[in-house]
Amino acid sequence: MKGLGLLQLSRQNLRRRLFRTLAVATCLGLVTGILFSESLIAEGVQRSLQVGIARLGADILVVPYGQEMPVQTSLLTGEPTSFYMNRSVERQIAVVLGVERTSSQLFIASLQRASCCSGFFQLIAFEPQSDFTITPWLKSNLKRPLGSDEVIVGSKIFTPEGGELLFYGHRFTVAGKLEPTGMGLDAAVFIPIQTAYLMAAESIVKAERPLAIKPDQISAVLVKVDSATLPDIVASRITRNVEHVSVITSVRLVKSVGEHLSGLIQSLFLLTGTLWAVSTLLVGTIFSMTMNERRREIGLLRAIGATGRFIFKMVITEAALLTFIGGLLGVVGGGAIMFSFSLLISKSLEVPYLWPTFVQVSEMIAISMAIAILTGLLASLYPAVVASRMEPLYAIRSGE
Amino acid sequence: MIMSKNSMTSRVLGVFAVALGLIVAVVPHYVFPVCQYSGMLVQTMAGTYIPMRCYWTATAEVGLGAVIVVTGLLLFVSRHIETRMALGFVLGALGAVAALVPTYLIGVCANPMHPCRIATQPALVLLGMVTVIFAIIAIATARGAPRE
Numbered sequence: 135m136k137g138l139g140l141l142q143l144s145r146q147n148l149r150r151r152l153f154r155t156l157a158v159a160t161c162l163g164l165v166t167g168i169l170f171s172e173s174l175i176a177e178g179v180q181r182s183l184q185v186g187i188a189r190l191g192a193d194i195l196v197v198p199y200g201q202e203m204p205v206q207t208s209l210l211t212g213e214p215t216s217f218y219m220n221r222s223v224e225r226q227i228a229v230v231l232g233v234e235r236t237s238s239q240l241f242i243a244s245l246q247r248a249s250c251c252s253g254f255f256q257l258i259a260f261e262p263q264s265d266f267t268i269t270p271w272l273k274s275n276l277k278r279p280l281g282s283d284e285v286i287v288g289s290k291i292f293t294p295e296g297g298e299l300l301f302y303g304h305r306f307t308v309a310g311k312l313e314p315t316g317m318g319l320d321a322a323v324f325i326p327i328q329t330a331y332l333m334a335a336e337s338i339v340k341a342e343r344p345l346a347i348k349p350d351q352i353s354a355v356l357v358k359v360d361s362a363t364l365p366d367i368v369a370s371r372i373t374r375n376v377e378h379v380s381v382i383t384s385v386r387l388v389k390s391v392g393e394h395l396s397g398l399i400q401s402l403f404l405l406t407g408t409l410w411a412v413s414t415l416l417v418g419t420i421f422s423m424t425m426n427e428r429r430r431e432i433g434l435l436r437a438i439g440a441t442g443r444f445i446f447k448m449v450i451t452e453a454a455l456l457t458f459i460g461g462l463l464g465v466v467g468g469g470a471i472m473f474s475f476s477l478l479i480s481k482s483l484e485v486p487y488l489w490p491t492f493v494q495v496s497e498m499i500a501i502s503m504a505i506a507i508l509t510g511l512l513a514s515l516y517p518a519v520v521a522s523r524m525e526p527l528y529a530i531r532s533g534e
Numbered sequence: 535m536i537m538s539k540n541s542m543t544s545r546v547l548g549v550f551a552v553a554l555g556l557i558v559a560v561v562p563h564y565v566f567p568v569c570q571y572s573g574m575l576v577q578t579m580a581g582t583y584i585p586m587r588c589y590w591t592a593t594a595e596v597g598l599g600a601v602i603v604v605t606g607l608l609l610f611v612s613r614h615i616e617t618r619m620a621l622g623f624v625l626g627a628l629g630a631v632a633a634l635v636p637t638y639l640i641g642v643c644a645n646p647m648h649p650c651r652i653a654t655q656p657a658l659v660l661l662g663m664v665t666v667i668f669a670i671i672a673i674a675t676a677r678g679a680p681r682e
Contacts, residue, residue, distance in 0.1 A: 212647075253645075292644045321647065470663075474656030481652060 140444070144452040148459075151424070155456060158420055162460025162506055165409045167468030170502040172402045174472045174490065175479065176395075177498065182316030182488035183391060187384045189315050191266040192237075192356035193365040195382040196227055196372060202380040205241070205354065206390060210486050212290070212321030214243030214256040218351040219379070226376045227355050232363035233372075237264040240330050241353035242301075242345065244323075250303040250341040255291065256322045257301060259330030266358060268324045276310050282329050284309040288320035299323065303340025304333040316480065316488030327352075391485055398483065410509065417513035421453060425521045432521055433529030442522035449518035450511060457510025461503045469499075543675045544609060544618050550668055551606025551625055558632050558661050559599025562592035566653035569643055588642040588650035591635050595658060598632050602665060609672060618676035626669030633662025 148155045186209070197205045198219040208215045221238065228236045240259035245251040260268050262279060268286055272279065280286065285299060285306045293299055299306045306325065314320050325333075330347070337345040359368045369381045425432070432445055440448075472479070473489070480487035490498070562568050568588040605628060609621045636642050636658045642650040 290646045292646055470660060474660050475653065477646070477652045478656075 140447055140451050141455075143448055144455050147448075147452055148456060154420060154424070155459070158417055158456055159460035159463055161413050161416055162457050162509065163463030163467060165406060165413050165509070166461045166464025166502050166506045167471075168402065168409065168464075169406050169505065170465050170468040170498060171472050172399065172406065173498045173502070174469070174495070175483075175487070176399060177490040177494050178316070178476065178480075178487045179391060179395060179485050181490050181494070182486035183388050185488055186315040186317030186319055186486055187387065189267065189271075189312070189317075189319055190356070190384075191270065191358070193359040193384055194357040194369050194372065196223065196355040196357060196376070196379050197353065197382065199378045199380050202382050205382060206387060207318075207484075208241065208256055209318045209387065210391065211481070211484055212256060212288075212318030214254055216241055216243045217353055218347060219353070221350045221352050223376060223379060224352065224355045227357060227372055230368065230371045230375055232359055232368040233357055234360040235264065235266065235358040237261050237266060237356045238327070238352040239265075239267075239354045239356060240327055240347065240351070242330060242347070244301050245341065245343055248342040250337075251301050252293070252299045255301075256318065257325055257330070258319075258322050259325050259327040261327050267356065271312060272310075280309060280326055281307075282326060282332075283307060286310045286312060286324040288312050288322045289314040290320040291323060301325075302333050302337040302345050304329075304336060314488060315486070317486040395483065395485055410505075414509050414513045417453065417457070417510055418516065421449065421514045421517040422520070425449065425517045428521075429524065429529045432524055433526045433531075436524065436526035436529065445524075446518045446522035449514055449521050453510040453514030453518075454507055457506045458503070460510075461506030464506065465499050465502055469495075541613065544612070544672065547668055547672045547675070548606045548608075548610030551609055551665070551672075552603050553606075554629075554661060554665050554668065555599045555602030555604075555606055557599070558602055558658065558665070559596045561657050561661065562588075562595050562650075562654050566649070566657045568592045568650040568654050569648050572649055574643075574648070586643050586648075586650075587640060588636075588648070588654060591640045591642055591650070591658075592654070594635050594640055595632065598628060598635065602628050602632070615676050619673055622669050622672035622676060625672060626666050629662045629665025629669055631662075632665060633659045 190209075195205065195209075198217050201215075201217045204213075204215040204217065207213045218240075224236050224238050227233060238261050240257075242257040242259065244253065244255045244257055246254040258267075262269060268280075271286070276286075283304075283306055285308055287293060287299075287308050287310075289312060291299075291308075291311070293308050295308050295311055297308045299308060301323070306323075306329075312319070312324075331349045334345040334347040337343075357368065357372070359365045365383045365385065369383050372379065372381050435445065435448075436442070476487055476489060489495075557565075563571070568591065569586050570589040570592070574586060602625065605621055605625050609618060609625065612618050612621060631639070636650075636655040642648070642655045645651065
């Protein structure tokens, strides 16, 4: 039987029953596509949080009491928010045991549909001397300090480098654009804190609505914890020692996104599991039916010298090929949809999203394809054993 | 009348092309509407409001979708191999233009967070690519068909 290639024979069998091949491949493609998309969502959210938290550079974020939800929403989705507290809070936090560094930030929402503002954005004003969010980026990319009327923008701000932005009547030049994180930081505009106070002072005459911020006000204190202490322990100390503040840790931020997504991911995995079970049954049934229809063909193959092992391998190869096509359809389709609509999905689910790395995507493709092929192999195992045990004469007669 | 396998494939592809054409025309107005439908307009120096760039893309896609529908119908009824191949090429070109209109030829809004950038543009690019794939299948099946 060496003249007739196993793969060639299987390919011909699949082409001869094109409708069946397409129906089964589509069904498996659907399962693989959903599974692959789920993995992309889970991995993308995870990566976005990792990159975003690394960009933020802080282990703990201290905000005015009751503001943790708006801050979390702003950090994750970029929804602009404004809130203020007294600067003295930073001094109180700096003396807490385990705190290595602190830096203040001012969160300002620009005005919506106002001639004095380029758009509705989250402005984040930072202290250039103590900052660890933007300053490391400035050192490695811009290689100079930020000018007083210059801003750094997130990747979702469409104004190009060198372009101008107007906030509360104050004109800024875009000095640089940050790499995407998938988080709300991508839709933020970073300005030096002194310029923010100046902008607030000028807004009385320059803006449609004045920005009421006093120079002793800040919105948040970013805290870096020393390497010997756990951020949760320092967070508890801050809550105990500093009054009227809420504490957000990076761990809690990741956990809140996880909780937000868990329902959806669980439902999707349940759906995939059900679809996978149905597909396995479907492929198994279709292969059993096909083997029944092909009794005569199998009998003739056995009669001209094909061994039972060859028949078994033929059925298994056919199933593997079919599921490979299905898997490929699913991975390409799911990947194309996810790649095209990742922003829409991220916005609809209200979660941060950053396309996973090449290695991560490759791993997910390999796993999805392996699951698809294993499904085919598992489902065709019984029909393959039955077909390989058929007596040639009985098979030819019963197939007539 | 017994229909040949290739003729049947051509008819199925014709039906798919008609459906794709309808989807291309409908998507930017109803499924993933462009900014105009969210009340987003551009204010001119004179104070009047005009539609954004994505609106013209949506308008162009209606015309393109209509031509894809007509091509699909022609693919459905055509019997000659040469005609089917030519229609396949036309369908491919229309698919490519459907994908290029929201990206290069007309484009959509510059703001990456606008609905036209998040949903309409990727949807139209995907639909255009699917149309091109169908066109390639139509050409390949027509090429492989025995001459009647």
